[in-house]
Amino acid sequence: MIKFDAVSKRYPGGHEALSNISFHLEEGAFAFLTGHSGAGKSTLLKLIMQMEKASSGQVFVNNQNLNRLSKRQLPYFRRNIGLVFQDHQLLFDRSVFENVALPLQIAGYDSREAGRRVRAALDKVGLLKKENQNPIALSGGEQQRVGIARAVVNKPALLLADEPTGNLDPQLSAEIMELFEEFNRVGVSVLIASHDLSLIAKLQHRILTLEHGRMIQGATKKTVSDY
Amino acid sequence: MAASRNAAPRKKPAKADKPKRQKHTKPGGLSMLLRNHQQVAVDSLDRLFSAAAASALTWAMIAIAIALPLFLFLVLQNLQQFGSNIDEATQVSLYMELDTSEAELLTVQNALNSHPTISSTEVISQSQALEEFQALSGFGDVLSGLNENPLPAVIVITPNTEILDQVRSLVEELATIDKVDSVQYDLDWLQRLYEILNLAQRLTLMLGGLLAFGVALVVGNTVRLAIENRRDEIVVVKLVGGTNAYVARPFLYTGLWYGVGGGLLATVLVLLAQLVMQGPVSQLAGLYNGEFVLIKLSLSNIFNVLFLSGFLGWFGAWLSVLRHLKAIEPR
Numbered sequence: 113m114i115k116f117d118a119v120s121k122r123y124p125g126g127h128e129a130l131s132n133i134s135f136h137l138e139e140g141a142f143a144f145l146t147g148h149s150g151a152g153k154s155t156l157l158k159l160i161m162q163m164e165k166a167s168s169g170q171v172f173v174n175n176q177n178l179n180r181l182s183k184r185q186l187p188y189f190r191r192n193i194g195l196v197f198q199d200h201q202l203l204f205d206r207s208v209f210e211n212v213a214l215p216l217q218i219a220g221y222d223s224r225e226a227g228r229r230v231r232a233a234l235d236k237v238g239l240l241k242k243e244n245q246n247p248i249a250l251s252g253g254e255q256q257r258v259g260i261a262r263a264v265v266n267k268p269a270l271l272l273a274d275e276p277t278g279n280l281d282p283q284l285s286a287e288i289m290e291l292f293e294e295f296n297r298v299g300v301s302v303l304i305a306s307h308d309l310s311l312i313a314k315l316q317h318r319i320l321t322l323e324h325g326r327m328i329q330g331a332t333k334k335t336v337s338d339y
Numbered sequence: 340m341a342a343s344r345n346a347a348p349r350k351k352p353a354k355a356d357k358p359k360r361q362k363h364t365k366p367g368g369l370s371m372l373l374r375n376h377q378q379v380a381v382d383s384l385d386r387l388f389s390a391a392a393a394s395a396l397t398w399a400m401i402a403i404a405i406a407l408p409l410f411l412f413l414v415l416q417n418l419q420q421f422g423s424n425i426d427e428a429t430q431v432s433l434y435m436e437l438d439t440s441e442a443e444l445l446t447v448q449n450a451l452n453s454h455p456t457i458s459s460t461e462v463i464s465q466s467q468a469l470e471e472f473q474a475l476s477g478f479g480d481v482l483s484g485l486n487e488n489p490l491p492a493v494i495v496i497t498p499n500t501e502i503l504d505q506v507r508s509l510v511e512e513l514a515t516i517d518k519v520d521s522v523q524y525d526l527d528w529l530q531r532l533y534e535i536l537n538l539a540q541r542l543t544l545m546l547g548g549l550l551a552f553g554v555a556l557v558v559g560n561t562v563r564l565a566i567e568n569r570r571d572e573i574v575v576v577k578l579v580g581g582t583n584a585y586v587a588r589p590f591l592y593t594g595l596w597y598g599v600g601g602g603l604l605a606t607v608l609v610l611l612a613q614l615v616m617q618g619p620v621s622q623l624a625g626l627y628n629g630e631f632v633l634i635k636l637s638l639s640n641i642f643n644v645l646f647l648s649g650f651l652g653w654f655g656a657w658l659s660v661l662r663h664l665k666a667i668e669p670r
Binding site: 115163187188190201205214215266 | 368371372374375409571572574575576577578579580581583585668669670
């Protein structure tokens with residue numbers, strides 16, 4: 113699903129955010145990406161989303177070489193990746209339903225099919241009853257669930273999350289992680305960037321650890337129990 | 340694009356709590372694009388109406404910028420009626436001396452008919468002139484009190500040329516004919532009016548062009564603010580796979596609606612001005628022997644104005660989108 117081949121990312125000014133990263137995440141995998149802040153977690157996710165281009169090396173997503181992705185293809189490529197943000201990035205000028213419907217609207221679903229899918233996604237995250245509310249009226253945990261519903265409504269093959277539990281208490285965080293695991297069980301590949309080590313340790317999944325832009329752990333496939 | 344197809348929804352049989360889904364219709368194609376256009380068109384108009392005060396201000400600005408040259412255009416069209424009568428104006432009137440007899444009048448007319456630069460002549464005898472004057476001037480009673488007819492006979496000549504120099508030399512020649520008192524022709528001042536109108540038309544065009552550019556800039560700036568206001572939304576839309584065209588569309592429609600709305604308001608302004616002017620103009624027209632007809636804004640004029648203003652709005656928005664939208668990328 114995701115393959116990095118000797119990838120480096122240097123920002124203008126010389127700061128090397130990632131150096132010589134290689135790893136492979138299979139289809140249907142569930143992995144955490146961890147490391148101290150500034151270690152390069154966000155940069156790695158940005159390379160997958162093509163918000164940034166690699167300085168050297170190659171990134172493959174779904175067997176597609178992202179170096180060869182044209183600007184025209186980029187939006188269509190992104191439609192296959194669900195992205196969950198730490199600050200959920202919901203739009204407060206519209207209802208929960210309309211927030212979740214956004215990716216379907218963009219992909220051009222007719223409103224009946226879109227409505228069905230949005231309700232299925234909201235049902236999945238347990239917020240079906242709040243579809244008509246404005247997300248600003250929801251709690252932090254609920255807002256994050258809406259963000260997750262929006263990320264999965266298009267049934268992406270890959271789900272990325274950048275510190276999805278960063279603003280949540282341990283109880284809510286565990287619930288959110290459970291949700292991700294559920295999606296993983298139906299075949300969605302999941303990669304979660306998080307520095308919540310205590311939470312990660314409880315879940316038996318592969319861990320990729322970054323330190324100062326280098327991958328110091330998890331580059332080859334092992335689960336946490338192997339360490 | 341291979342990747343996007345591979346990534347179609349996959350389900351593992353293990354998860355059976357969802358109802359089995361029949362193959363859904365793939366989104367895409369022309370109907371989807373049309374649906375999106377329709378939706379965005381309505382949505383962007385909604386947004387303008389929901390911020391009514393700010394929108395009205397922009398609409399008023401555009402309306403004034405369009406109404407001004409439109410009104411001038413209409414005024415010129417009306418004035419050009421005089422210019423278009425230039426054929427008639429080349430007619431030369433020969434005022435005969437008062438003691439010219441009918442026979443002498445005919446002799447002069449016959450001589451003129453064989454002149455190489457004259458195509459036709461028409462005689463208005465003294466009595467005909469009197470009748471006409473009594474009918475039109477309103478001074479009939481005064482004249483009937485006179486013993487003698489004070490009006491001269493007139494020979495109206497239509498030259499077969501419109502070249503000013505040739506007409507002038509004809510006029511000089513005619514003045515030397517025996518029994519001719521004076522020669523009058525209106526070409527000079529009409530020619531001048533014609534040139535002035537030409538100049539005014541150019542000025543109106545230039546003014547119109549400048550104001551049109553102004554309209555595009557006003558819309559562009561307004562759309563720039565709209566883009567700023569929706570920056571967060573644009574970032575999210577781009578991250579979940581919105582194309583540049585998709586992101587730009589609402590703003591282009593916003594520009595279009597600004598333009599069309601402004602054009603509509605401008606039309607109303609000019610129609611109002613027309614209504615205000617109608618009374619005085621028809622009185623003036625009465626003095627001109629009914630030859631003058633007030634030219635009003637036609638339906639096709641209105642249609643053209645709406646089309647043009649809509650285009651200007653769209654164009655202004657497009658300029659703004661081109662400049663500002665591409666700069667907003669998720670970071």
